[in-house]
Amino acid sequence: MDPRRSASEPVDVRAARGSGRTSLSRVGLTGVEQVIELSIDQRSPQPFPARLECFVELDATRQATHVSRFREVFTDALHEVVVRAAGTRAERLAQEIAERVRERHHARRAEVTIAARFPEPRPAGVSGTPTQAISMLYGTAVASERGTRRMVGVSAQRTTASPYAQDGLVARARERLAAAGFSEARIARIVDEVPVGTHSQLGVGTLHLGCPEGRALEFDVAVLLSIVEAAMSSELFERVAHSDEAAVVARAHRRPRFVEDCVRAMIAGVVARFAGVPDEVFVSAAQENIETIHGHDVIAERAGLLGDLRRELASGQPVAHQTSMRAWLDAG
DSSP: OOOSSSSSSOOOOOHHHHOOOOOEEEEEEEEEEEEEOOOOTSOOOEEEEEEEEEEEEEEOOOOOHHHHHHHHHHHHHHHHHHHTTTBBBBHHHHHHHHHHHHHTTSSSSEEEEEEEHHHHHHHHETTEEEEEEEEEEEEEEEEEEEEEEEEEEHHHHHHHEEEHHHHHHHHHHHHHHHHHOOHHHHHHHHHHHHOOOOOEEEEEEEEEEEEOTOOOOOOOOOHHHHHHHHHHOOOOOSOOOOOHHHHHHHHHHSSSHHHHHHHHHHHHHHHHHHTSSSOOOOOEEEEEOOOOESSSSEEEEEEEHOOOHHHHHHHOOOOOOOHHHHHHHHHH
């Protein structure tokens, strides 16, 4: 024991530990729950239950963040920003918190992510039955000496229908109709008019757009959500009438999509809907299809700078290097 320290003086255990002097990419808190007031596009601010996470980069000269102190810094910054900036966008709220945490913790960089569930009122397609679609809203910010880069994202659930199984059923239907004496012209008309069955999956589509330092860009959440929804086979409704069920199933089976199709549709949707946005904006599209006839699920992803995606779609040639979300965030 150090004779210069009294017995009642608390020991900074982290500072006293003799671990190696290695920098750490991220140290922080996850799973922090808070009701926060957010503004989505031009709508009036509303309170949403949210989960937050906050990290700082720990350089090799510091043994640890002293988590109790870090938690205090983070929660103080969260409280101040939530009170002062109530009703702001998720990514801007994340930016203010990240900048405060970085400044008060004297960190090279700080990263904050907010994930909030938000409802979208909408009528069922045929009956008009009032219902809601629950989606996820994400706001992320990375603050560093260069400035702060922000990212906004959405995630939504819809239905996807398998083209592979449907192709097999169409082939069988053609064989049986031909054996029953139907002409090729009538078979083609029947197959075209009657939706052919296949197995469906629950699809989860996620789309993020990122704004680099020095850019004051904001992206319409409703537009992002519409791109994600349109990429899948059909919508979902929590409350539906019998007529709505039939319409949803028919629509899904007329628009079968592989998981890769959904991601490519999202990328094409971003390029089309954000034609005037600078090339350095970051895009990430991901799709997960939860299988119903297999014991596994399937995923597909694509991420990169918008300029690269534009050139790839125009030329059909893949870019030499694809930028992942983690790499884009860390570049800050």
